[in-house]
Amino acid sequence: MGLAPLWRLRDRPALPAAAPAEAEPVPAPPVDTPTGNERTRRIAAMGWDELRAAVAECRDCRLCERRKQAVLGVGDVEADWLFVGEGPGVEEDEKGEPFVGQAGKLLDAMLAAIDLRRGRKVYIDNAVKCRPPNNRAPEPDETAACFPYLQRQIGLIRPKLIVALGRPAAETLLNCEIKVGASRGRLHDYRGIPLIVTYHPAYLLRNLADKAKAWEDLCFARRTLKELNDVGG
Numbered sequence: 358m359g360l361a362p363l364w365r366l367r368d369r370p371a372l373p374a375a376a377p378a379e380a381e382p383v384p385a386p387p388v389d390t391p392t393g394n395e396r397t398r399r400i401a402a403m404g405w406d407e408l409r410a411a412v413a414e415c416r417d418c419r420l421c422e423r424r425k426q427a428v429l430g431v432g433d434v435e436a437d438w439l440f441v442g443e444g445p446g447v448e449e450d451e452k453g454e455p456f457v458g459q460a461g462k463l464l465d466a467m468l469a470a471i472d473l474r475r476g477r478k479v480y481i482d483n484a485v486k487c488r489p490p491n492n493r494a495p496e497p498d499e500t501a502a503c504f505p506y507l508q509r510q511i512g513l514i515r516p517k518l519i520v521a522l523g524r525p526a527a528e529t530l531l532n533c534e535i536k537v538g539a540s541r542g543r544l545h546d547y548r549g550i551p552l553i554v555t556y557h558p559a560y561l562l563r564n565l566a567d568k569a570k571a572w573e574d575l576c577f578a579r580r581t582l583k584e585l586n587d588v589g590g
């Protein structure tokens with residue numbers, strides 16, 4: 358019936374977004390476990406300075422060819438909240454910071470609506486660090502090449518909650534094909550960290566009717582983090 362997730366092979370163990378009903382739960386590896394090839398293992402051992410330098414110099418996929426600069430991410434390196442978008446656009450490529458254009462203004466407004474601010478317990482990141490040309494979505498081989506950087510950022514930040522903004526971010530983190538409409542409204546898991554899927558701000562700028570759903574998702578995210586904090590004390 359085509360309802361099952363379509364799995365993508367990558368140099369990390371596939372982590373199903375939702376375990377089949379009667380399957381034994383598979384323990385997720387700890388966030389910092391180096392997996393995969395030598396490059397992945399090297400990146401998994403990096404601190405922030407090395408990571409910043411490695412991303413700035415990275416030439417491991419074709420996106421490096423047309424970038425002005427790679428965009429690592431911005432915010433509180435001890436954030437509770439990690440928001441992951443798709444990839445830098447033209448303004449982000451120019452300024453070296455994620456979400457500084459129109460979509461970024463909406464993201465800032467979305468954050469403010471739940472009493473959050475860029476940089477205060479919030480880290481903003483992207484699935485790919487270099488601008489895909491002509492605002493196209495990143496290709497799977499590009500997100501796969503960039504994934505070890507995102508994975509390492511998550512390992513260093515150890516956020517309490519991840520919000521995937523749009524399909525490419527969600528597919529990168531969940532390692533399976535998803536539709537945002539079908540994936541939003543429930544808790545997913547990225548290696549033990551709760552993950553919520555919602556619409557990308559750029560999509561919301563074109564589809565105003567879905568803003569109400571994004572608002573529901575943000576309220577769900579805020580509730581989830583509050584519950585986690587209450588349990589954690």
Ligand code: URA
Nearest residue numbers: 442443444445455456
């Ligand atoms: N869209 C994204 O997904 N990321 C950015 O940094 C800017 C726009």
